[in-house]
Amino acid sequence: MVAERAATMFFFGARMRIPSQVRRTFGVDRKVSTASRKPKVSVRAQGTSDASVAVLGGGAAGLTAAYFAAVSGAKRVIVYERTSEAGKKILMSGGARCNVLPVSARVEDFVTESTPRKLKNIMASWNVERCREWLENDIGLELGIEHVTNKYFPLSNSSREVRDKLLEACLREGVDIRYGASVEGLRRVSDDGADGEAWSLLMRDCPDERVSVVILAMGGMSFPAVGTDGTGYVIARRDLEHNLAEPYPALVPLTGKHPGGEQLPGVSVNVSLECEPIQGGIKAGKKKKAKANREGFLFTHRGFSGPAVLDLSHNVVRSLVRTKGCNKGEDVEQSDADMMEVVVPSLVVSWSGESRDEWQERLAAPPGKALVATRLREGLPQRLADALLAEAGVDNDCKVADLRRVDRLKLLDVLTKYRIPVDGHQGYRKAEVTGGGVPLDEINFQTMESLKSPGVYFCGEVCDVFGRIGGFNFLWAWTSGRLAGMSAAKLVSEKNQ
Structure with a gap:
């Protein structure tokens, strides 16, 4: 009860002081992380990669997928981020305050042109309460409810803390973040190893790399200044033969x-x-x-x-x-x-x-x-x-x-x-999210794996789903990223047996 009260001592946008005894009792670290430091990029032999799971895109969904792939047993998880900084869109969200979750959610809070039942099943794999516990207990965020809007915000009112804590959690679990690594395409290749097949990442300005399993989390096209240019849609349609719901600016x-x-x-x-x-x-x-x-x-x-x-x-x-x-x-x-x-x-x-x-x-x-x-x-x-x-x-x-x-x-x-x-x-420069994308009807709703190209998983904005304003798009990123990451790790484990 004390923990629940402490978590809700945040309303009308104001941050209330929580007694130090409460913080110590529940192991809460009030310091805002500054760990946006980039890990050193390891040197690999030409045309190879030691990644068991390659996550394409370092946004909210991609970092979540990487985290859950790592904690689910994948030995080497690499995030390929084309820009110089991960999670840029997180930094912009909620007026730099970052409303990470709604207090409650229904399928009706989301928009998709796919079969609604598929979306309902994916969202049922997690719920707001369990997601909140993950953000607080595993990621280390201290959250509170803004009662006037029914949203969860970090008590720090800092979107940078959300990004940094998520990035810290990934690094803590051994995830490698590679910056300036732009993947332009995917090609299925045979593998001499026990797993039989793999994927070749077609890289810009460096040799192609071979990986076992891919999670496509490249986002949409909204806010192109942060590096979202629709490459994920191109790869899904051209290389993976998906029939996209034509993307469009939403919100x-x-x-x-x-x-x-x-x-x-x-x-x-x-x-x-x-x-x-x-x-x-x-x-x-x-x-x-x-x-x-x-x-x-x-x-x-x-x-x-x-x-x-x-x-x-x-x-x-x-x-x-x-x-x-x-x-x-x-x-x-x-x-x-x-x-x-x-x-x-x-x-x-x-x-x-x-x-x-x-x-x-x-x-x-x-x-x-x-x-x-x-x-x-x-x-x-x-x-x-x-x-x-x-x-x-x-x-x-x-x-x-x-x-x-x-x-x-x-x-x-x-x-x-x-x-x-x-x-x-007013176009993608002003759009909060992108509508359309990879249809859920072409994705295994139990795993987020492509039904057209096994071994590739989707999550986040590249999918034909977006939520209304109020933390719903973060909920989709956390939920779909978690399911894709765990499923990818499971496939790697099965390949290695």
């Missing part, structure tokens, strides 16, 4: 014009936001509206963002990518008429989240000499209220008693059923 801000022809950057409001499926398709009648889990809505210089928009933007972006190839890393605000012809799902917003009846009552309430603009400003930021009046064609000095029925009905539609005019998205 990404959208572009489009603001209501009333106004510019409203910086205006934020709590809304009720829904996504209506494309009408007219064969399956359109079977699709349900998707509703944002959160209420925050933010107007940007280019369009729209905020938690509510990020929750649903993938529905729109996926259609843009699949129909017009709008899938580049740069901003993709469109000016040509072709983009306007793309049929995409509609984002429909109720400003302030109030119902049509509630707004009707407010607009009709006496005294009649009150301004309609005043009634709107009671529930909305002034700039937004004025923009919505302009959108509905209602004059700012119109009185409640003078509001014509046709204008009132139009205004009610603008207030409660406004269709956001999306014309593009």
